[in-house]
Amino acid sequence: MRDFLSRWFPVILWCLAIYMFSESSWFTGANTAHVLQMILSYLPFGGGDEEGPSFLNFLIRKAAHLTEFGILAALVWRALLPKRFAYAGAWLFATAYAATDEWHQSFEPGRTATPKDVAIDSCGALIALLIVFVCRHWLRTKHRAVKRGV
Numbered sequence: 001m002r003d004f005l006s007r008w009f010p011v012i013l014w015c016l017a018i019y020m021f022s023e024s025s026w027f028t029g030a031n032t033a034h035v036l037q038m039i040l041s042y043l044p045f046g047g048g049d050e051e052g053p054s055f056l057n058f059l060i061r062k063a064a065h066l067t068e069f070g071i072l073a074a075l076v077w078r079a080l081l082p083k084r085f086a087y088a089g090a091w092l093f094a095t096a097y098a099a100t101d102e103w104h105q106s107f108e109p110g111r112t113a114t115p116k117d118v119a120i121d122s123c124g125a126l127i128a129l130l131i132v133f134v135c136r137h138w139l140r141t142k143h144r145a146v147k148r149g150v
Contacts, residue, residue, distance in 0.1 A: 007079040014072050015097060021068070022105050033057040062120055069094050069121035070128030077132060087129050094125035 036057050077090035098121030106113035 007081075011072070011075045011079050014068075014075055018068055018072065018097070018101055019104070022101050022111065023108060032061060036060065065117055065120045066124030066127065068124070069098055070124040070131075072097060073125035073128045074132055077129060087133065091122070091125050091129055095122040098122060098125075 033054060040056075073090045073094040076093045077086050080086035080089050083089065095118070098118045101121070102113040102115075102118050104113075105111040
């Protein structure tokens, strides 16, 4: 039971964090744009036209989607180890949770739910799992070389 909790408790906590981000009005597009505009106004190159900050807001918000679901996929992958389907299971879990997160957002004032965000979340999960795969492969290869004395 302790092993189960040590593997799945971080997943549960991260899912709750994602849920809270979706529920909070602090993370609507309008609010993040406002905060970004305030930050940019203090910088020497900030302010100016509205197109730059709105595009930057878009990039930051989509990078957040990639990151939060990439972290979720990595946590689920870790929880599923050493199962053979850990990579596929982690990607499916993260993608399914992304879909339910968007559905949840559809009921929140000021939030929008789009299939594009589910696709971005799914890509974030895939990218994170590819990074995990490459790092593990590199570490195994390096470890084998050290064992052989190369």
